[in-house]
Amino acid sequence: MTKPSQELLRSISDEHVLRALMMWRSLTRAQLAEITELSKPTVSESVRRLEEAGLVADTGERTPGGRGKGRVGSFYSLADVGVALVVTISHDGVTAACVDAYGDTVSRVHSPIGSPSEVGVVLPVAAVEAVAGQHVRLAVVSAADPVDRHTGRLVQLPDSPFLVGALDPVEVLRPFLSGPVIVDNDVNWAAQAEHAATGISDFAYLYLGEGLGCAVVSDDAVRRGHSGLAGEISHLITVGPSGEAVPFIEVFGMLGLRQPGSTAIDVARLLAADSRTLDAVARAVSGVVTALVTLADPEVVVVGGPWGPGLLHAISSAPRPLDLLAASVEEPSLGGASAAALERLRTALVEASRNS
CATH class of the missing domain: 3.30.420.40 (ATPase, nucleotide binding domain)
Known part of the structure; x- marks a missing residue:
């Protein structure tokens, strides 16, 4: 088996030291050795290299020492690294x-x-x-x-x-x-923030606000599609107010829920709508969820945005049951x-x- 080069070992040591300082902010060389499980000489050499590279700096702070209390230790932190x-x-x-x-x-x-x-x-x-x-x-x-x-x-x-x-x-x-x-x-x-918060590997994130959006997370990664336009669900065909097949975005025009002169959804008007209107919106969203479940096979569907979570109780996940969750992250x-x-x-x- 080929032994790793000295250059590789040095770079690994330097990374351990840098990441420890990123986490703990200010550490002595002795503390760095304990946290990284590297030898003290190895840490000292790494700190020296990183100081020379302008990535690590002596803070000027010292540990108590002298007169039988052991050697004085210097604290190091990241330099002005940007x-x-x-x-x-x-x-x-x-x-x-x-x-x-x-x-x-x-x-x-x-x-x-x-x-x-x-x-x-x-x-x-x-x-x-x-x-x-x-x-x-x-x-x-x-x-x-x-x-x-x-x-x-x-x-x-x-x-x-x-x-x-x-x-x-x-x-x-x-x-x-x-x-x-x-x-x-x-x-x-937003889907990446939800993934970090929940740890769920496979889910669809449905954003319902002034605009309509979706992200599919599969095997811990957002799937963006060939050009990056995956999840643009406005023109996905769903159920209209009278049961007809229409693009998702058209449902809101039919229900009078668009902002004047725009395809943007009037969130305030939607939230104040009567039960019949909200039922029609929920059926349309259910059609979108059905398409997501059929094509992407997520473990759960996470619903975010200013009005989506309020309709969770009325949204269906056909053709097979799965959990519908309200988004949990603020400013996702x-x-x-x-x-x-x-x-x-x-x-x-x-x-x-x-x-x-």
Whole structure:
């Protein structure tokens, strides 16, 4: 059996030290050795390399020592290693936040918009305010619009209520950072947050709000489809108010539940609707759930959004029974995107240690 190279062993040791500091924030070399189960000389060499690479720094804090109390120990933490930018683009505005490698939000800015067309102007302004001179290694974007998985551009589809236009978040944000920009649909990020919270490996996430969205999680991964448009359920055929087969989005027009001049659903009007109207909506949602169960075979269907969970009692899961659960995560799109940004930032720091 070939022995691992010294370079590989050093990179593994450095990763253990970095990840321990990401978790515990400030540790002495003795504490690092205990947590990582590496020898003290190995930890000392790793700390030296990481200091030289600018990834770890002496905090200046010392343990009590001297006069029979043992050697004085120095505490180490991550150096100023940069942050990840997290951006959400939704109907009520643009939120930009910076997350550090400890998982702390170090800045957050929300810029409201009057119409979707303003996003292209507001997005760079919000990014400037959130970044404020920090070293940004990467960005993760959640958009309430379909997203082309290959380019990160937002895609205009018929009857999408929140049409930003031909916005390219990758191009807009590139000047503010040194690494990649990852863009995905907000429902996909919400599903990832729900997956982290529940640990369920196979489920469908149904978002029912002003817009209609779905994400399918299979074997612990969101399935995005060839171009990234999997889960765009507005045109899925379901049961109309009179029992006819119609696209899902058309049901709300037939019931008078759309916002004026838009395909966006009037949530306030829907929540105040009479039982007959709500029964018609529940039948339409049940048709969508039936399609999801038939095609994706999820273990459960998670229903989120401002009005979906309130209809759980009336939604059917035919053709076979399965659990219907209300979504459990607050701000799920932001939470999912932030978790992905943190994971990618930490991985980027490990890669930086290997390349130093």
